[in-house]
Amino acid sequence: MKKFFALMLVLSVxxxxxxxxxxxFNANVPEIRAAQEALDNAWVAGAATKAxxxxxxxxxxxxxxxxxxxxxxxxxARGYAAKAVEQANKALEKSK
Numbered sequence: 196m197k198k199f200f201a202l203m204l205v206l207s208v209x210x211x212x213x214x215x216x217x218x219x220f221n222a223n224v225p226e227i228r229a230a231q232e233a234l235d236n237a238w239v240a241g242a243a244t245k246a247x248x249x250x251x252x253x254x255x256x257x258x259x260x261x262x263x264x265x266x267x268x269x270x271x272a273r274g275y276a277a278k279a280v281e282q283a284n285k286a287l288e289k290s291k
Contacts, residue, residue, distance in 0.1 A: 223264060223267075223269055223272075224260065224269055224272040224276060226260070226272075226277060226280070227261060227264060227276045230253070230276040230279035230280045230283065231257060233253070233279070233280045233283035233284055233287070234254060234257060234279065234283045236283070237249075237250055237253065237284075238250070240286075240287050240291065242287055242289065242290040245286075245289060246285070246286040246287075246288075246289035249282050249285040249289060250282075250286040252278075253279045253281075253282035253286060256275045256276070256278040256279035256282060257275070259275040260273075260274075260276040260279060263275060
Protein backbone atom coordinates (compact mmCIF):
# COMPACT_ATOMS: atom_id res chain seq x y z
CA MET A 196 0.00 0.00 0.00
CA LYS A 197 2.89 2.35 0.76
CA LYS A 198 4.36 1.67 -2.69
CA PHE A 199 1.06 2.66 -4.27
CA PHE A 200 0.99 6.00 -2.44
CA ALA A 201 4.64 6.64 -3.23
CA LEU A 202 3.97 5.96 -6.90
CA MET A 203 0.95 8.28 -6.87
CA LEU A 204 3.04 11.00 -5.24
CA VAL A 205 5.77 10.68 -7.85
CA LEU A 206 3.24 10.77 -10.69
CA SER A 207 1.56 13.82 -9.19
CA VAL A 208 4.87 15.66 -8.97
CA UNK A 209 5.67 14.80 -12.58
CA UNK A 210 2.31 16.09 -13.76
CA UNK A 211 2.69 19.34 -11.84
CA UNK A 212 6.20 19.98 -13.15
CA UNK A 213 5.25 19.19 -16.73
CA UNK A 214 2.29 21.57 -16.50
CA UNK A 215 4.53 24.30 -15.11
CA UNK A 216 7.05 23.71 -17.88
CA UNK A 217 4.31 24.11 -20.49
CA UNK A 218 3.13 27.35 -18.88
CA UNK A 219 6.67 28.68 -18.86
CA PHE A 220 7.15 27.59 -22.46
CA ASN A 221 4.05 29.51 -23.64
CA ALA A 222 4.87 32.50 -21.44
CA ASN A 223 7.68 33.56 -23.76
CA VAL A 224 5.28 34.42 -26.58
CA PRO A 225 1.82 35.20 -25.19
CA GLU A 226 0.71 36.16 -28.69
CA ILE A 227 0.53 32.45 -29.47
CA ARG A 228 -2.29 32.04 -26.97
CA ALA A 229 -4.15 34.95 -28.60
CA ALA A 230 -3.65 33.34 -32.01
CA GLN A 231 -5.00 30.02 -30.73
CA GLU A 232 -8.05 31.75 -29.25
CA ALA A 233 -8.71 33.61 -32.52
CA LEU A 234 -8.39 30.35 -34.44
CA ASP A 235 -10.77 28.61 -32.02
CA ASN A 236 -13.32 31.41 -32.47
CA ALA A 237 -13.06 31.11 -36.25
CA TRP A 238 -13.55 27.36 -36.05
CA VAL A 239 -16.66 27.73 -33.91
CA ALA A 240 -18.08 30.12 -36.53
CA GLY A 241 -17.57 27.49 -39.22
CA ALA A 242 -14.57 29.11 -40.86
CA ALA A 243 -12.97 25.76 -41.60
CA THR A 244 -15.52 25.30 -44.40
CA LYS A 245 -16.78 28.84 -45.06
CA ALA A 246 -13.35 30.52 -45.23
CA UNK A 247 -11.00 27.59 -45.60
CA UNK A 248 -8.11 29.53 -47.18
CA UNK A 249 -7.92 32.06 -44.35
CA UNK A 250 -8.57 29.43 -41.68
CA UNK A 251 -5.85 27.10 -42.96
CA UNK A 252 -3.45 30.04 -43.36
CA UNK A 253 -4.05 30.92 -39.71
CA UNK A 254 -3.38 27.31 -38.69
CA UNK A 255 -0.13 27.27 -40.68
CA UNK A 256 1.03 30.57 -39.20
CA UNK A 257 0.20 29.32 -35.70
CA UNK A 258 2.19 26.14 -36.28
CA UNK A 259 5.13 28.24 -37.54
CA UNK A 260 4.88 30.46 -34.45
CA UNK A 261 4.97 27.44 -32.16
CA UNK A 262 7.97 26.05 -34.04
CA UNK A 263 9.87 29.33 -33.80
CA UNK A 264 9.08 29.57 -30.10
CA UNK A 265 10.47 26.08 -29.60
CA UNK A 266 13.62 27.22 -31.39
CA UNK A 267 13.80 30.26 -29.06
CA UNK A 268 13.32 32.72 -31.93
CA UNK A 269 10.73 34.79 -30.11
CA UNK A 270 10.67 37.70 -32.58
CA UNK A 271 9.80 35.36 -35.44
CA ALA A 272 7.25 33.57 -33.25
CA ARG A 273 5.55 36.88 -32.47
CA GLY A 274 5.46 37.77 -36.16
CA TYR A 275 3.90 34.47 -37.15
CA ALA A 276 1.43 34.66 -34.27
CA ALA A 277 0.34 38.13 -35.40
CA LYS A 278 -0.21 36.82 -38.93
CA ALA A 279 -2.18 33.90 -37.48
CA VAL A 280 -4.46 36.30 -35.60
CA GLU A 281 -4.91 38.41 -38.73
CA GLN A 282 -5.87 35.40 -40.86
CA ALA A 283 -8.11 33.92 -38.16
CA ASN A 284 -9.96 37.23 -37.86
CA LYS A 285 -10.40 37.37 -41.65
CA ALA A 286 -11.73 33.82 -41.56
CA LEU A 287 -14.12 34.76 -38.78
CA GLU A 288 -15.44 37.76 -40.72
CA LYS A 289 -15.91 35.73 -43.91
CA SER A 290 -17.79 33.02 -42.08
CA LYS A 291 -20.40 35.32 -40.56
